[in-house]
Amino acid sequence: MSPAPAGAPVSYKGWAGIRRAFATPSAGTLALLGFGSGLPFLLIASQTLSTRLRDVGMDLHSIGLISLASFFYLLKFLWAPLLDRHAFPLLGFMGRRRSWLLLSQVGVTVALFALAFSRPELGVAGLVGWVLFASFMGATQDSVVDAYRIEIASESAQAALAATYILGYRIGLIVGGAGALYLAQFSDWRWAYMAMSGLMLLPILATLVCREPAIPQATVERRIDFVGAFWQPISSFFTHNGPAVALALLLFVGFFKFPDQVIGVMAGPFYLDSGFTKADIATVSKLFGVWMGVVGAFAGGAAVAAFGFRRMLLVASLGVALSNLAFLLMAQHPGQLWTFYAALSADNLFQGFAGVVLVAFMSSLTDRNFTATQYGLLVSLANLPGKFVGGVSGYIVEASSYSTFFILSALTVIPTLLLLAWLWRRIVDPVAPPAAPPAD
Known part of the structure; x- marks a missing residue:
C-alpha cells in the first residue's frame, strides 16, 4: 500500500494525536458537551436518584419501578430522524444541530431545578413527571451530541474527539454522582439538585459559542416519507x-x-x-x-x-x-x-x-x-x-x-x-x- 500523499489530513492516532486533538477548539467543545450529557444521567436515570429515594425511606420495588420513568434514554432512536432532517423551528437561525442542543440543554436545566423542589416522601407523581421530561430532553441532547461529534471533524479525528467527549462525560458523572451526594450529605437534596441545574450553564455556553457543522452529503437517496x-x-x-x-x-x-x-x-x-x-x-x-x-x-x-x-x-x-x-x-x-x-x-x-x-x-x-x-x-x-x-x-x-x-x-x-x-x-x-x- 502506497504512503499517504502530501497534504493528506493530519493523523489523530496515538498519544501524539490525542494531545493534538485536545488542543483543537472542537475537542474543548466536545468535552463541555460531554459534561452536559453525563451530568444529569445519574440524577434522573440511575444511582443518585435511587439513593435519594432510598434515603427518604422508599421501598426497593417502588424505586425499581420509578427508574423506568427514564426510559426515553432507551428510545432516542425513534426521533433521531427528525433531529437529522430539521432544525428546531424557533431556534432555526442557530442551525440544525445547535438549535436542538440548546433546546434540550435548557430543558434538562429546568427539569433538574424542578426536581430540587420535589418531595418524593409526600408523593411521587410530580417527581415521575419531571423525570420523564428530563429523560426525554437528556436523551435528545445525547443524540444531537453524537451527531455533532461525527459531523464537526474528519473521520480521522473521530477517535480523538470521542476521547474528549468521554472525558467530559465521566467528569459529568463524577459531579452528578459524588458532587450531588456530598451536597446531600452536608446540606440536603434540594441544594444538591439546584447546584446541578446551575452547572448545566456550562454546556449551554458551549452551544452558544461553538460553530454549526456543515450538513453532510448523503451518498444514497433518502426517502422523505415516514x-x-x-x-x-x-x-x-x-x-x-x-x-x-x-x-x-x-x-x-x-x-x-x-x-x-x-x-x-x-x-x-x-x-x-x-x-x-x-x-x-x-x-x-x-x-x-x-x-x-x-x-x-x-x-x-x-x-x-x-x-x-x-x-x-x-x-x-x-x-x-x-x-x-x-x-x-x-x-x-x-x-x-x-x-x-x-x-x-x-x-x-x-x-x-x-x-x-x-x-x-x-x-x-x-x-x-x-x-x-x-x-x-x-x-x-x-x-x-x-x-x-x-x-x-x-x-x-x-x-x-x-x-x-x-x-x-x-x-x-x-x-x-x-x-x-x-x-x-x-x-x-x-x-x-x-x-x-x-x-x-
Missing part, C-alpha cells in the same frame, strides 16, 4: 448483514451489557443497606469508581487497537459478568470499606473496558448514510433489556437476597457467550488505514 425516515436505516442494516446475522448482532448488542445493567438500580440502595453513608458512596462509587472506569476505558482502547474488538468482546463479556460477583464481598462483609473499594475496582474497570469495546463494535456496524439513527438504535438496544429487568430488580432482591441477586446477574452472560460463539467467524475486525504523515 418509511424513508424510520424504516430505511433498519432495512439497510438487514440488507448489508443478511437477516440471520443481523438479528444475531442485534441480540448480541442487547445482551452484552445486561449483567451490569441489571444491578444498576439496586446498587445505590445496596450501598446504603450495607451500612455506608452518602459520603462513603460519593467517595468510593462516584469518585474512585468513575476514575477506575476511565482507567478501564483507556485499557479497552489500547486492547482494541492491539488485538481488534472480536477477541476483546469475549474478554469484556466475561469481565462484566464476573465483576458482579465481587459485590458478594460487600454482602458478606457489610460496612467494611475495603470490600467497597475491591468491588468497585472490579466493576468499574470492566465497565470502562467493555464500554469502549462495545462502542468500537457498534461503530463498525453502522452505515454512515444513517449514522445517527443506526447508532442511536444500537445504543438504545444495548440498554433496553437490562433497563426493564432492572425495573423489577427490587422484587428479586426482596424475594431472595442481595447475594442471590448478584449470582443470578452474573449467570445472565450465558446468552451473550452463545451468540458470540455463533457470530465468531462472521465478525471481521476492520483493517485500519495507514496513518497520514504529520503536518509540517
Whole structure:
C-alpha cells in the first residue's frame, strides 16, 4: 500500500494525536458537551436518584419501578430522524444541530431545578413527571451530541474527539454522582439538585459559542416519507448483514451489557443497606469508581487497537459478568470499606473496558448514510433489556437476597457467550488505514 500523499489530513492516532486533538477548539467543545450529557444521567436515570429515594425511606420495588420513568434514554432512536432532517423551528437561525442542543440543554436545566423542589416522601407523581421530561430532553441532547461529534471533524479525528467527549462525560458523572451526594450529605437534596441545574450553564455556553457543522452529503437517496425516515436505516442494516446475522448482532448488542445493567438500580440502595453513608458512596462509587472506569476505558482502547474488538468482546463479556460477583464481598462483609473499594475496582474497570469495546463494535456496524439513527438504535438496544429487568430488580432482591441477586446477574452472560460463539467467524475486525504523515 502506497504512503499517504502530501497534504493528506493530519493523523489523530496515538498519544501524539490525542494531545493534538485536545488542543483543537472542537475537542474543548466536545468535552463541555460531554459534561452536559453525563451530568444529569445519574440524577434522573440511575444511582443518585435511587439513593435519594432510598434515603427518604422508599421501598426497593417502588424505586425499581420509578427508574423506568427514564426510559426515553432507551428510545432516542425513534426521533433521531427528525433531529437529522430539521432544525428546531424557533431556534432555526442557530442551525440544525445547535438549535436542538440548546433546546434540550435548557430543558434538562429546568427539569433538574424542578426536581430540587420535589418531595418524593409526600408523593411521587410530580417527581415521575419531571423525570420523564428530563429523560426525554437528556436523551435528545445525547443524540444531537453524537451527531455533532461525527459531523464537526474528519473521520480521522473521530477517535480523538470521542476521547474528549468521554472525558467530559465521566467528569459529568463524577459531579452528578459524588458532587450531588456530598451536597446531600452536608446540606440536603434540594441544594444538591439546584447546584446541578446551575452547572448545566456550562454546556449551554458551549452551544452558544461553538460553530454549526456543515450538513453532510448523503451518498444514497433518502426517502422523505415516514418509511424513508424510520424504516430505511433498519432495512439497510438487514440488507448489508443478511437477516440471520443481523438479528444475531442485534441480540448480541442487547445482551452484552445486561449483567451490569441489571444491578444498576439496586446498587445505590445496596450501598446504603450495607451500612455506608452518602459520603462513603460519593467517595468510593462516584469518585474512585468513575476514575477506575476511565482507567478501564483507556485499557479497552489500547486492547482494541492491539488485538481488534472480536477477541476483546469475549474478554469484556466475561469481565462484566464476573465483576458482579465481587459485590458478594460487600454482602458478606457489610460496612467494611475495603470490600467497597475491591468491588468497585472490579466493576468499574470492566465497565470502562467493555464500554469502549462495545462502542468500537457498534461503530463498525453502522452505515454512515444513517449514522445517527443506526447508532442511536444500537445504543438504545444495548440498554433496553437490562433497563426493564432492572425495573423489577427490587422484587428479586426482596424475594431472595442481595447475594442471590448478584449470582443470578452474573449467570445472565450465558446468552451473550452463545451468540458470540455463533457470530465468531462472521465478525471481521476492520483493517485500519495507514496513518497520514504529520503536518509540517
